Amino acid sequence: MKPTQPPAAKGGRRWRALPTAGFMALSFAGLCLAGQGAVIPAKAVLAQVLLERAFAKSRSTGAPVKAWPWADAVPVARISVPRLGVSEIILSGGSGEALAFGPTLVPGSAPLGQNGTAVVAAHRDTHFSFMQHLQPGDVVVVETTDGDRASFRVQGGYVVRNDQFAIASRAVAPTLVLSTCWPFDATTQGPWRYVAIAHAQSSR
Amino acid sequence: MIPPLAARRRPGSFPRLHRRRAALIARLSVFVLSVMMFSFASLAHARQLAPGDEITSGSLLLRARDGATPSAVQLGTDMDVTVTGLTARVKVVQAFRNTSRDWVEATYLYPLPEDGAVDSLKMVVGQRVIIGEINRRAAAREIYEQAKAEGRAAGLVEQQRPNMFTNRVANIGPGETVLIEIEYQAPVRRISGEYGFRLPLVVGPRYAPSDASAADVAATRAPVLNPRRHADINPVSITVRLNPGFAPTGIVSPYHAIQIVEGAGSTRTITLKDGSTPSNRDFELRWRSAETAPGVELFRERVRADDYLMALISPPESNRRRTPPVRELVFVIDNSGSMSGDSMLQAKESLKLALRSLSPTDRFNVIRFDDTMTELFDKPVLATREQIALALRYADQLEASGGTEMLPALRAALVDDTPHDTGRVRQVIFLTDGSISNEDQMLAALGSNRGRSRVFMVGIGSAPNSFLMNRMAEVGRGTYTHIGDTREVITRMSALLDRLTRPVLTDLRVVTQGGDAEFAPADLPDLYEGEPLILLARASNLRGSITVSGMLDGRPWSRRINLNQAVEGVGVAKLWARRRITDAEVGHRLDQVSAEEAAQTIAQLGLDFSIVTRETSLVAVDRTPSRPQGARLTEEELPLNLPAGWDFVRIFGAPAPDSAQSTEAATDDPSIPFDLPQTATAWALSVWAGLGLALIGGLGLMVMRRRRARS
Numbered sequence: 006m007k008p009t010q011p012p013a014a015k016g017g018r019r020w021r022a023l024p025t026a027g028f029m030a031l032s033f034a035g036l037c038l039a040g041q042g043a044v045i046p047a048k049a050v051l052a053q054v055l056l057e058r059a060f061a062k063s064r065s066t067g068a069p070v071k072a073w074p075w076a077d078a079v080p081v082a083r084i085s086v087p088r089l090g091v092s093e094i095i096l097s098g099g100s101g102e103a104l105a106f107g108p109t110l111v112p113g114s115a116p117l118g119q120n121g122t123a124v125v126a127a128h129r130d131t132h133f134s135f136m137q138h139l140q141p142g143d144v145v146v147v148e149t150t151d152g153d154r155a156s157f158r159v160q161g162g163y164v165v166r167n168d169q170f171a172i173a174s175r176a177v178a179p180t181l182v183l184s185t186c187w188p189f190d191a192t193t194q195g196p197w198r199y200v201a202i203a204h205a206q207s208s209r
Numbered sequence: 210m211i212p213p214l215a216a217r218r219r220p221g222s223f224p225r226l227h228r229r230r231a232a233l234i235a236r237l238s239v240f241v242l243s244v245m246m247f248s249f250a251s252l253a254h255a256r257q258l259a260p261g262d263e264i265t266s267g268s269l270l271l272r273a274r275d276g277a278t279p280s281a282v283q284l285g286t287d288m289d290v291t292v293t294g295l296t297a298r299v300k301v302v303q304a305f306r307n308t309s310r311d312w313v314e315a316t317y318l319y320p321l322p323e324d325g326a327v328d329s330l331k332m333v334v335g336q337r338v339i340i341g342e343i344n345r346r347a348a349a350r351e352i353y354e355q356a357k358a359e360g361r362a363a364g365l366v367e368q369q370r371p372n373m374f375t376n377r378v379a380n381i382g383p384g385e386t387v388l389i390e391i392e393y394q395a396p397v398r399r400i401s402g403e404y405g406f407r408l409p410l411v412v413g414p415r416y417a418p419s420d421a422s423a424a425d426v427a428a429t430r431a432p433v434l435n436p437r438r439h440a441d442i443n444p445v446s447i448t449v450r451l452n453p454g455f456a457p458t459g460i461v462s463p464y465h466a467i468q469i470v471e472g473a474g475s476t477r478t479i480t481l482k483d484g485s486t487p488s489n490r491d492f493e494l495r496w497r498s499a500e501t502a503p504g505v506e507l508f509r510e511r512v513r514a515d516d517y518l519m520a521l522i523s524p525p526e527s528n529r530r531r532t533p534p535v536r537e538l539v540f541v542i543d544n545s546g547s548m549s550g551d552s553m554l555q556a557k558e559s560l561k562l563a564l565r566s567l568s569p570t571d572r573f574n575v576i577r578f579d580d581t582m583t584e585l586f587d588k589p590v591l592a593t594r595e596q597i598a599l600a601l602r603y604a605d606q607l608e609a610s611g612g613t614e615m616l617p618a619l620r621a622a623l624v625d626d627t628p629h630d631t632g633r634v635r636q637v638i639f640l641t642d643g644s645i646s647n648e649d650q651m652l653a654a655l656g657s658n659r660g661r662s663r664v665f666m667v668g669i670g671s672a673p674n675s676f677l678m679n680r681m682a683e684v685g686r687g688t689y690t691h692i693g694d695t696r697e698v699i700t701r702m703s704a705l706l707d708r709l710t711r712p713v714l715t716d717l718r719v720v721t722q723g724g725d726a727e728f729a730p731a732d733l734p735d736l737y738e739g740e741p742l743i744l745l746a747r748a749s750n751l752r753g754s755i756t757v758s759g760m761l762d763g764r765p766w767s768r769r770i771n772l773n774q775a776v777e778g779v780g781v782a783k784l785w786a787r788r789r790i791t792d793a794e795v796g797h798r799l800d801q802v803s804a805e806e807a808a809q810t811i812a813q814l815g816l817d818f819s820i821v822t823r824e825t826s827l828v829a830v831d832r833t834p835s836r837p838q839g840a841r842l843t844e845e846e847l848p849l850n851l852p853a854g855w856d857f858v859r860i861f862g863a864p865a866p867d868s869a870q871s872t873e874a875a876t877d878d879p880s881i882p883f884d885l886p887q888t889a890t891a892w893a894l895s896v897w898a899g900l901g902l903a904l905i906g907g908l909g910l911m912v913m914r915r916r917r918a919r920s
Contacts, residue, residue, distance in 0.1 A: 025913050032906025039899025045892035067696060104888060111886060119554060120609075128888045151695060167885045186889040198885045 045105070049131040052106035056080050056094035063150045069097075078103035081110055082117045082149045084125065089143075091135045095125055108132050111184070114172070117147050118155040118179055118205075122172040126184040129199070133185040136162070136201060145181060145203050157181045157203035167196050179205040284317060286488065288408060290449040294508060295397045295521065296780040297406050299325070303389045307381040312836045314357060314379045320409035322395045323372035323676035326780075326787040326820045329392035330827035332364040332378075334835070335385075341366070341829035343819045345812060349826035353377065360836030364389050366827040370648065371791065372409065372676035374821065380836045391827070394780040394787075397453075399521060399741050404453065405495035407691075410445055410488035411672050443488045449479040457496040464490055464671070464693055490671035491693070505770055508778025509751065516751035517782040518726075518775060520744045522768065524714045524736045525761065534634045534710070537572040537589050539622045539662075540564070542607065543641035543669075545579040549609035551695060552670035556640045558698045559667055560604045563638065566706045567592035572633070575600050578618035579611030588626055613645050616654060623658040635662045636709055637685070643674035649798050651677065655684050656799035663687045663735065665705065680795060686735050708737040714766065717759040719744060726751065729788035731796075733759075745785040786818040794823075 052072065059072035060080040069079040078096035085092040095117070096109045103109045108127035115121025127133035143159040157179070164187050172182065180202065187199035289300040307313045321327065330341025341364065344352065349365060356363035357379035364387075365377040381387050397406050447465075451457060456475045460467075466482035479494065486492075506521040542560050544553065560575070567573055572589040573596075576582065585603055590596050622637045643666075645651070655664065664685025666678040669692055682689040690705045692698055717733035726748040736742055742757070751772055758767035790811050797807035808824055815825030836842065 025910065028906045028909030028913065030906070031909065032903040035899045035902025035904070035906055037899065038902065039896045042892040042895030042897075042899060045890045104886070105890070109886075111883075113883065116551075120550065122883075124883060124885070126886050126888050128890045130890055130893055133888070165885075167887070170883050170885050172883045184885045184888065186887065191889070194887055194889050194891065198888075200885070 046131055048105060049107075049128075053094060053132075056096070056107055057083075060094045060150065064152060067150070069150070072106075076106075078106075078109065080107075080150065082147050084108065085146045085148075086135060086139070086143060087146065089135050089138055093127075093132050095147075104128060108183075114182075115179070117149055117181070118153050120179055122180045122182055124172065124182045124184055129185040129187070129189050133183065134189065136183060136185050136199060137189045139183075139201050143203075144206075145183070147181065155179060156206050158206050159201055159203045162199060162201045165198050165200060167198050170198065170200065181205075284315075284443050285485075286319075286443065286445040288445060288447045288492075290406070290408070290447070292397060292406070292449065292451045292453060293779055294452075294454045294776070295399070295404075295506065295519065296508075296778060296784065297395045297397055298392065298780060299395060299408070300390060300392050303376060303391075304386055305378050305381055305389065306386045307383060310383045312383065312840050312842045313381045314377065314842055315381060317376045318369070319374055319376070320372055320411065320672070321374055321393060322407060322409060323370075323679060324784075324787060324791070325393040325395040326783040326818070327366060327368075327374065327391055327393040327827070328783060328819045328821070329390075330364060330366050330829050331388075331390040332362065332829040332831070333388035333390070334362040334831050337831060339364075339829045339831055341827040343816055343821070343825055343827055345816070346824055346826045349828040352828050352830060353379065356380075356830040357842070360834040360838065360840075362387060362831035362835055364829040366391055366821050368821050368823050368826070370646075370676060371794065371823075372674070380842065382835060394783040396519075396743065396784055403495050403497055404457075405493060407675070408447065408492040409672065409675070410486075410491055411443075444485040445488045445492075446485040447479075447481050447492055449477075449494055451477040451479060451494075451496065453496065453498070455498045455500060458499045459497040460494065461496075462492065462494050463697070465492055467494075493693070505768075505774075507770070507772065507775035508781050509772075509775040510778050510781035512782040514749065515782070516748050517785045518744075518746040518748070518751055518772065519778055519781045519784060520746075520755075520770060521741045522744065522757055522770070523741045525766075535570050535632060536634045536636055536709075537627075538563075538567065538709075539574050539576065539589065539635075539637045541576045541578065541618050541622050541637065541639045541641070542604070543579075543613065543615070543639075544577050544607045544609050544611075545613040545644070546610050547613060547642055547644040548669065552642055553607070553609040555692050555695050555698055556667075556669045557604050557607060558695065559640055559669070559692060559702045561601055562698065562702045563706055564597050564600050564604065567597060569593060573600070575603060576618050576621055577603075577607055578614060579609075580614045581611070582614070582618050582621065584621060613641075615641065615643075615645055616647065616650055619651060619654055620658065623655070623660065623662055625660050625662060628660055635660075636687070637662050637664045638667060638709075639664065639681070640667045640669060641673075642670040643668060643677040645674070645677070648674075648677045648680070652680055652684055652795065652798040655681060656795075659685055665709065666690070667692060667702070667705065680791075683730070683732075683734060684795065684799070688737055688740065708740075711737065714742075714759045714761055717742065717757065720756045720758070721746075721748075722753045722756065725749075726755075727789075729785055729792055731792050745781070745788050747782075747785050783818055783820065786814050786820055790814050790820070790822050 055072040059070045060083055063070040063080055069081075071079055080094045081097045082095045083092060084095055094107050096103045096107045104127060108125050110117060111124040111126050114124040117123045117125075129136070139159055139162060141159055141161050145157045145159060146154065147157065148154045170184075172180075181204075183201040183203070184198055186194065187197040189199070284306070285304045287302040287304075289302075291298045291300075303317065303319075305315050305317070307315075328343075332339045332341065339362075343349075346367065349367075353363050353365040360380055362381070363377075363379045366389075367375050367377070369375055376389055376391075378387050378389060395406060397404050399405075451460070453475065457477060460469055460477060460479065462479070465486055468480050468482050470478045470480075472478055505523070508519045510517045540560055540563060542556055544556075548556060564573070564575075569592055571592045573592050574589040575585040577585075585600060586596075619639075622639075625635060627633070662685065664681055665687035666682045666685075666689045668675060668678045668689060671693055673691060675689070675691070678689045678691070688705070688708065690701050692701050714736040717736065719728055719733065726746040729745045733742065733744075736759075744757075746755075754769050754771050756767055756769045758765065760766065793802065793807045793810040793814075796802045797804055802810075811822050812824035814820065815822040819827075821827055
């Protein structure tokens with residue numbers, strides 16, 4: 006049988022090992038959390054690459070194409086803001102899932118480029134972070150998978166509560182509404198939304 | 210009064226009926242189960258979307274802006290189509306499920322192909338199957354009303370328009386499901402070597418002109434759900450058993466995702482990929498033959514003492530280059546409220562494509578109409594570049610709103626300044642969804658004013674009024690083209706524009722050798738490239754041959770067809786009867802026969818062939834009363850979906866010329882509440898917090914190590 010260690014020494018070592026393990030666990034947890042956070046923008050960027058590919062294919066074939074086999078949303082259009090160098094693929098359906106990969110056309114809004122109001126939403130800290138730099142007069146171009154191209158001019162930006170927003174029911178021309186959360190640098194989720202309203206420019 | 214239905218059953222047929230009934234009930238119960246699940250889901254969804262709306266049974270609501278509320282009776286439809294050769298047999302089962310605690314009478318307005326012949330009605334109540342009988346319309350109505358009053362389950366199928374029917378089901382018990390099964394025969398279409406048929410799934414709300422009678426308007430109208438407020442209702446499942454007699458290739462359904470299973474030989478079974486679809490747009494199936502289509506296809510059927518023949522005769526391909534005729538074209542574009550959304554876009558694109566195709570020697574004009582009308586030019590002008598540019602700009606600025614007064618536009622389009630100019634072909638092209646209910650007036654006006662003009666109909670949208678389109682094209686000796694999707698504009702319009710420059714066969718006549726035959730249609734149309742002539746005939750003893758003759762590129766042409774080649778075709782007799790009925794209806798509209806004469810002909814054909822017509826209805830009545838005396842019967846009109854691509858607010862919210870709803874809508878807030886989704890991931894927060902924690906941990910470790918080194 007092995008000789009047992011003196012109790013004093015054991016206690017001392019334990020006393021010394023405890024904070025070390027604690028600090029190690031703390032830094033590990035911290036790195037995990039940071040990693041988890043960092044995955045979100047990485048996923049957002051990577052998804053856009055895949056979506057761009059699916060969009061191009063969808064445009065040439067005319068049929069909806071999923072960017073990856075288990076995707077629940079398909080690319081419906083490309084939105085770009087030439088002044089800010091932004092170009093992103095919009096997904097159908099507004100599930101939280103789809104929002105992680107790109108801006109989505111919110112269900113209930115009009116199809117893009119057609120008469121009525123199309124509402125496109127995306128996260129304020131990924132795809133739509135450019136909205137804080139959007140100015141009245143900026144041109145937003147929307148290209149649909151049908152090959153249609155429409156350009157919109159931003160009329161202005163507004164801060165609204167999520168439940169106090171309404172769209173015109175008798176829109177006679179295509180209107181585009183971009184929506185994201187506000188304020189842009191907030192750390193928590195809240196009821197405030199920032200919307201930019203853009204009207205179609207006559208293309209011809 | 211007819212004897213009780215059960216008494217009419219032949220005793221010998223009972224076991225067979227019984228077996229079939231068991232199979233029917235088994236099949237239907239599976240279907241009902243799925244319908245129930247679907248309807249529960251959609252009901253739950255509807256409630257979630259519109260928490261304020263209570264579902265009240267019996268009170269029919271047509272709210273101006275919100276549309277109708279989902280009714281207590283839930284409806285599911287199953288369609289089973291069997292295509293044999295060039296005929297399609299369609300079995301439609303509608304399950305009416307009463308979710309309320311009251312006894313209910315349900316009314317459902319639904320569309321059928323306008324050349325379909327409805328000849329069978331079965332009603333399943335609990336374990337009983339009741340077979341419907343054909344009767345004169347008024348008599349059928351009386352039988353039904355009496356059964357309804359006596360508390361017996363009853364079903365009635367009535368024709369409101371040749372492509373619009375209503376089913377009434379009386380005395381559906383609380384929580385009960387009544388199944389109505391109707392069957393119809395329809396021809397398969399063939400254009401440019403492509404075969405196809407169309408199952409209309411929804412009746413688009415129609416515009417009634419200001420002088421329409423109230424009863425007629427009520428019959429052709431049903432409450433419509435606002436798609437923004439409610440989930441789609443009335444799910445439909447579709448199965449197509451395709452047996453065209455040749456190996457079909459390129460089977461496509463342009464508007465629905467389908468699944469194709471290959472069966473023995475050339476048979477294919479086609480189902481919807483998603484199992485069922487809300488009935489908000491028409492289903493279409495097209496296929497091709499791997500072999501080249503023969504010039505003549507013949508089918509015959511012997512019913513009672515008569516022979517029936519169906520012949521498809523393809524015009525010869527004109528392979529030499531002909532100089533296209535010099536033309537005068539009038540484009541008529543519908544910019545009424547029902548066209549708003551996708552339809553207007555499609556119509557504009559179609560018009561612009563057509564304008565660009567004009568050659569400088571052509572003359573043209575553009576007429577637009579809603580409840581008003583404008584002609585772009587006083588009279589047709591030469592298609593110079595400037596004039597076309599002007600017309601293109603005009604087309605671009607068109608916006609859909611207002612009612613649909615098509616008659617003045619038709620009259621204007623038919624005004625011909627040079628009726629005797631044989632050097633110029635006059636063509637009128639209509640771009641519309643045909644959402645009107647005064648079809649009779651339209652056809653009468655066209656029939657009496659058509660002159661030398663040929664009228665081409667371009668049906669726009671997901672559910673155009675194809676009866677009007679086909680009859681106008683027929684009376685106007687033109688063609689009907691349907692565009693259901695923006696992506697189809699270029700292909701379909703190009704095909705039409707191509708055809709417009711080449712009429713192939715004109716002045717068609719048919720003569721029999723060996724016996725008399727009654728042909729339908731009585732007036733043979735002009736034929737354009739790729740379009741076959743469909744000829745139906747009845748004779749007491751059909752043999753020998755028939756000769757079809759006409760003018761091909763300005764020269765006489767004829768073709769002799771030996772009737773011995775004919776193969777058995779199921780349902781040819783019904784199709785002949787349906788076609789004769791159409792001829793009688795059109796004949797009356799064109800004032801060729803009197804109203805009484807037409808009604809008599811139609812009623813007789815309906816009774817002889819057991820077909821639902823405007824003069825005859827199918828009625829089924831349960832023998833045993835089910836509703837206890839004294840229990841109240843509530844009446845429900847089942848709401849319809851708005852056809853896909855239609856804009857609810859434009860149709861019901863915008864000032865419409867016909868009712869009080871519009872004034873109410875006008876004072877309403879013109880905006881719709883819209884919930885904006887949560888759009889923040891707060892990834893930066895977790896990155897910073899994580900890094901912060903890691904930093905604290907790291908610093909702690911450093912401090913510990915230093916302490917250890919010191920001790």
